[in-house]
Amino acid sequence: MEWLRWPDGFVCLHCAHAGGWRLGDGRFECAACAARTSPTAGTIFDRTRTPLTVWFTACWLFASQKDGISALSLKRQVEIGSYQTAWAMLHRLRSVLVRPGRERLRGEVEVDESYFGGEEPGLAAGRARGKKVLVAIAVERTEPKGFGRCRMAPLPDASAEHLRAFLLDSVEPGASVVTDGWQPYRPATDRLYAHQRLVGASRAEASQLLPGVHKVASLAKRWLLGTHQGSVDEAHLPGYLAEFVFRFNRRRSRSRGLVFYRVLELAAAHDPVRYRDLIANPRPSATPRQPPGARGHPPSMERPPARRPWRGAGLRSSG
């Protein structure tokens, strides 16, 4: 955490003075104003009761497993005291994945919408009657075949206004946008994108004409039903979509360590996420949640202090 927060050495969060010393409890004391700062201060790890070692293990499982990890598996594998602590940890990690100002999709991009939830098999009876959520999907086409990166976001409806907002957020202006014959795509792409409209295509034929979005939609739905067993409510769908997109866009990454590093980097750069922001959900959920007061025992994964041969020692062997 020190390394990620202060790659060039400690800088005080209060007075911006560069320089200080590490205290016995891991915090740093500023040499100028004597303020004490934890390396986790101002990150998503701030003020959580979960030890950093447990957080790092959760980050590793989240980043390195092909399909991520469910809250239940995390609770079991890391011996976290309660389901809802594990659930909140994973949601904090999801919340850091969407970086403001990130690069938009380029080149030839398929765009379509798909309904998530509701009709899917395997959901509990209460969820089966639940509302379907319309999700916009954009996928880069690569030459000569195959797909590049994707973006997904829930849409209030498939109107030109909301489609245009999604496009502006996800696709670089000037790109070539491929859609089916849905009329609102015309005003949505007007003067921003080159629009290839597959006129006359019925919605049912779209899966053949837009294979990228069809593939991404079915993979994402299968992942929600598989890893998370469909226990995803509407309020938290954006977080799950962000996680799916993050992993999909790194599916060819050869180094899981680098994906893990990226998650930590984003987490260290992200503002703290309060528990009550995570559970903000106006609708009753299929998953019973306990209030924060009902936490289990604090997780324990005692570890000796980490050796950090890359710090301080320069290139000297730490042998």
Ligand SMILES: [Zn+2]
């Ligand atoms: Zn200071």
